[in-house]
Amino acid sequence: MAYKDEQLIEEKVFKDPVHRYIHVRDRAVWDLIATPEFQRLRRIKQLGTTNLTFHGAEHSRFNHSLGVYEIVRRITNNFADRERWNREQRLLCLCAALLHDLGHGPFSHSFEKVFKLDHEQFTQKIILGDTKVNQILKKVSADFPEKVADVIAKTYSDKLVVSLISSQIDADRMxxxxxxxxxxxxxxxxFDMERILRVMRPMDDQVxxxxxxxxxxxxxxxxxxQMYWQVYFHPVTRSAEVILSxxxxxxKVLYEDDSYQFQLEPTHFISFFEEKVKLSDYLKLDDMIVYYYFQQWQEEKDDILADLCYRFINRHLxxxxxxxxDPQINAGMELYQLFKKAGINPEYYLVVDSSSDLPYDFYRPGEEEERLPIHLLMPDGGLKELSRHSDIVEAISGKKRTDHKLYFPKDRIQAIEDTDLKKRILDILYGKE
Incomplete structure (x- = not known):
């Protein structure tokens, strides 16, 4: 039997708190889960610094990746006998779902922003590079790694397959x-995922x-x-992300300063500081490594690095x-100068952080990013874009909400000995001018 068709003698299951059970029968999927690159995801938190706000948020990218795989497995089972579904795409869908987050680094999006990285590009590099994952995918077929990478890059020819992993209603988000x-x-x-899975239908280029x-x-x-504004953009979580960055x-500044000698050299980060990141270096990084450095850097001679690490490790945010x-730009500029006068480096201790989200949108010609809308299959067989049929969705369609916060160490401001300077800073911050 060809490797792509090989099934385990006995189905394997993972007990899961969200989906109850995650079922694995394909040999290729089981082998991928056992690779070092996939096991690394156990050591990367799904929600980065969110556990400093919601203490239960300790789950990993490993958990999530298995969950996305399970949802896609159920979808492809439901599609099995449908006219517009190509059964030959099933294993491709399962592997792309399982591996879609393979390239996430420690603390995910915060880490990416600092070093100008893209986890999807690293996902593709792992799939196509000299890795155990690549070896297993090649056993399916010589071009199978490229197909999986194309699905994740959203460049695969069958857009229906892409939409299962990446769209406005996909297995990843669900x-x-x-x-x-x-x-x-x-x-x-x-939300009622079981209902959504039951009413999903395959069409030519999307679900x-x-x-x-x-x-x-x-x-x-x-x-x-609600999740974006109540959880993902929670201001306390964002405070931790600001300190992390x-x-x-x-x-990086200290590494580039030849006169500074680290007590614990940043060995794992050198290729990142030099912007010459090798895949082998990337795969060595996980949350535990980062926590180790931060723990040790609390003892560094540099006051700023030591203080920031202490704050992060001990949740002193x-x-x-x-x-x-826009309207407060003058106040911001004055604060910058006042912080410098007070001996508080504003580059590290006065930070504007912005969050924005677009909950749902439909394609508008000429826009930079094409958003494939959610279509409803009507009783007459026609398609109707969701916001044209739903008053609730129409009310929020295309409405991008943006939120800005100014972060600062209040304890350091309170410690300023010049009472007039301290009062002026606090008056500006709290709008008492």
Whole structure:
């Protein structure tokens, strides 16, 4: 029997708090899970610094990746006898779902921003590079790694396959919303996934939803909206992310300063600081490695690096106020100078952080990013774009919400001995001018 068709003698299952059980029967999937590159995801938290806000958010990218695989497995089973579904794509869908987050680094998006990296590019490098994952995928067929990488890059020729992994209603989002809600303990991310899976239908270039399932999709979209603003963009989590990014920024500055000698050399980060990141270096990094450096760097001679690491390790985070960069630009500039006068380096201790989200949108010609809308399959066989049929979705379509916060160490401001200077800083921050 060809490797691509090989099944395990006995089905393997993972007990899962979200999907109850995750089922594996394909030999290729089972072998991929056992690779070092996939096992590394056990050591990378799904939600980065969110556990400093919601203490239960300790789940990993490994959990999530298995969850996305399980949802796609159920979808492809449901599609098995449908006219517009190509059964030959099943294993490709399962492998792409399993491996879609393979390239995430420690603390995920914060880490990417600091070093200008893209986890999807690293996912493709792992799939196509000299790795165990690549060896297993090649056993399916010589061009199978390229196919999996193309699905993740959204360049694969069969857009239906891509839409299962990446669209406005895909297996990735359906898993992380429920999983993140479960582990953070909030109620926002829950929706009727079983109903959505039952009303999904394969079309030529995307998955569509039977019109009878519209209300379940509305619930899903509102769940996503709430999760972003109540969990993912929580200001305390963002405070931790600000400090995390400033630690790396400071460490890079010190590395580039030939006169500074680290007590613990940043060996694991050198290729990142030099912007010559090798795949082997990338794969050595996980949350545990980063925590080790931060723990040790609390003892560094550089006061800024030591202080920032202490804050991160011990959850001694920055405070924040609402801040609108345009009308408050003069106040921001004055604060910058006042911080310098007070001996508080504003490059590291006065930070504007912005978050924005677009909960749902439809394609608008001429836009940079093409968003494939969610289509409803009507009783007459025609398709109707979701916001044209749902008043709830229409109300939020295309409405991008942006939020700005100004972060600062209130304890350091309170410690300023010049009372007039301290009062002026606090008056500006808290709008008492």
């Amino acid at each position: 898993d992380y919303l429920q999983r993140d809600a479960y582990f953070t303990g909030v109620s926002y991310g829950h 569509v939803i039977k019109s009878t399932g519209m209300h379940a999709v509305e619930d899903y979209i509102m769940s996503r909206y 400033k630690i790396f920024q400071r460490a 920055f405070k924040y106020v609402e801040y609108n960069p």
